[in-house]
Amino acid sequence: MQTKLHDWHVRAGGRMIDFSGWDMPIQYATGPREEHLRVRSAAGLFDIDHMGRFEVTGPDSLKLLQRAQTWDASRMAEGHAHYSLLCSESGGIIDDIFLYRLPQSWLVIVNASNTAKDLAWLQSLARGMNVSVRNRGADTCMLALQGPAARDIVKPLCGGTDLDQMGFHRVRECRLLDAATILCTTGYTGEPGCEMLLPAADCERLWADILAAGEAHGLIPCGLGARDSLRAEACLPLYGHEIDEDTDPISAGLARAALCMDGHDFVGRPALAAVAAKPLPHRLVGFELIDPGVPRQGYPIHAGSQKIGRVTTGLASPSTGRFVGMGYVDSRFAEVGSEVQIVIRESPKAARIVKRPFYTSPHWR
């Protein structure tokens, strides 16, 4: 599949790869490291049109959402956004999502790889309810503008809308230049910025207009490579790495961010209550290599001769210059400071468990 910006990426020299069925730019000629650092220092523009997005409307909207996802949506005011999860009866993670509350509807943003699965799941739960779940992937386009300069770039384009004044994890309808836009102060990089839903027909023109307006602020287009290293430094989970249907939100450390266990009756809640009632056998942690080497998904984590876990994400962190990663380990080794080894091509490399995230933007400090 191709996003609405596919031809632009090819013309701009984007290096195209397959990402769960989507032909996406992994990087431009600038290179992933430079793109990453630019988002930290100025701003980057990402095509995230591959992400799934559903509009939920009708009298039973809240009823459906309270059944389908783990955050108590009744606590969300109009104009608020929140991270959440879709869980199975057994408490496994079907997907991680973002929920946006608009005046007349809700938006659910999901992972590209899970779009069809999630839509079928929501529609199956909606049976017998007076609610519509509509895929908005075709008639909208989705972009992310991330970095400390995002605010200054957006302000003149959106009639003076100030992202800082909006606050973090907020959503509003506005005009970006002449286009009806849903503007959200969310993102997947650990930087301030926004994500935007734009009319599909105007997508390529607006992409170019934003890039032109941002040029003086240092804005460049960024590919999926930078997106992945940015989210990894910020320790934001990626579906298929830190989370999947065999992992639960509590072991993944997402309870505070995404779970409300004391209110609504969502699918998976009894199973998760059972998980929470007992000590966790393993937990997601962050680690740093003491010996140099690049950890990658699937590498074993050892304590001495004993295998105690596995790597879910690893990288040479461009912002910190350290080799870092995340992984699941036996809870006895999950404390910050624990010494473990990451086994890289049969060779154990010394590592220690460290606090997450690996990088915090000055904006949040």
Add this chain to the structure above:
Amino acid sequence: MEYRFDEKARYSKTHEWARMDGEEAVVGISDYAQDKLSDVVFTDLPAVGKELKKETAFMVIESVKAAEDVFAPVSGTVTSHNEKLVKAPELVNKDPFGEGWLVRVRLSNAKELDSLMDLAAYKKFVETL
């Protein structure tokens, strides 16, 4: 895409190069190879004294994308490796035929160099890819 080449180097089909410098060969990867790898983040350099066998993997280069084997373009013994890459692996990207060299090798069979592609042949080979 315009790639850089070194006219004095000889090239393997797996995109390593070897260039005689005095009695030894300097070995690295080509500009084409570094471009395909994307940003290099770590080089797992072989110890001095390691025996290389032509067309056999002797080290790994880690890029943002993946860990890739580097195959010896010639047989011989490693006499030194590029210490600068420990702190600055990006030199492989910036200057693959110069500061981004990998190892120096004392050849065990100088004739092996003749079996590698010269500049014209390698350029032609890259064009077919």
